[in-house]
Amino acid sequence: MILEQISSGGKLNPLAALSFERMCAAYGKTIPTVSTTRTFAEQEYLYRGYVAHKVGFNFALAPGRSVHEQGFAVDFGESAWKWLTDHGNDFGWIRTNPNEMWHREYKQLKDLHYHILPPIEEKGFLVALNDYKQDQMYDWMKQTTEAIGRLEAMYGAADGRNRVKSADQSRDLIREAHAGVGRIEKMCD
Numbered sequence: 001m002i003l004e005q006i007s008s009g010g011k012l013n014p015l016a017a018l019s020f021e022r023m024c025a026a027y028g029k030t031i032p033t034v035s036t037t038r039t040f041a042e043q044e045y046l047y048r049g050y051v052a053h054k055v056g057f058n059f060a061l062a063p064g065r066s067v068h069e070q071g072f073a074v075d076f077g078e079s080a081w082k083w084l085t086d087h088g089n090d091f092g093w094i095r096t097n098p099n100e101m102w103h104r105e106y107k108q109l110k111d112l113h114y115h116i117l118p119p120i121e122e123k124g125f126l127v128a129l130n131d132y133k134q135d136q137m138y139d140w141m142k143q144t145t146e147a148i149g150r151l152e153a154m155y156g157a158a159d160g161r162n163r164v165k166s167a168d169q170s171r172d173l174i175r176e177a178h179a180g181v182g183r184i185e186k187m188c189d
């Protein structure tokens, strides 16, 4: 399983990690996390503590059954809960247990800040992500996301003097982004 380090110190699935960092940018600083991706052994430890009613142990699913083991769940620090209540859903971070204010899971299809996905997910992108090609797919995804990010930055920065140059550059970036999406789509066929 491929995981990516995030700025709070934990690790997440690469797409969840990208979303987490986008959310931190909107928050204005790193959002504190208490628990991110867990190994089977870590989940087992938490589960055993929970079923034994040990002090300090919250509800935990049996090992092998938690989204924390798949890299898509985060337990957030309390100082960010209020902000997450207002903005977390828009970034695709959804509360799945009404009793756990801290626990959210990343649902890509609900992420309004994800630029590329809609045409791709229909072609099985999410399914393909789970297969052995996911590392290659992730590289392309990242390139494409970066190209679109540069394009957006350029539109934001464009002024009269730069406009002609920017138009040329933006065409190149659009081509680059389309090539990336094309490669991803091809893999999902």
Ligand SMILES: [Zn+2]
Pocket: 035, 068, 073, 074, 075, 102, 103, 104
């Ligand atoms: Zn959790």
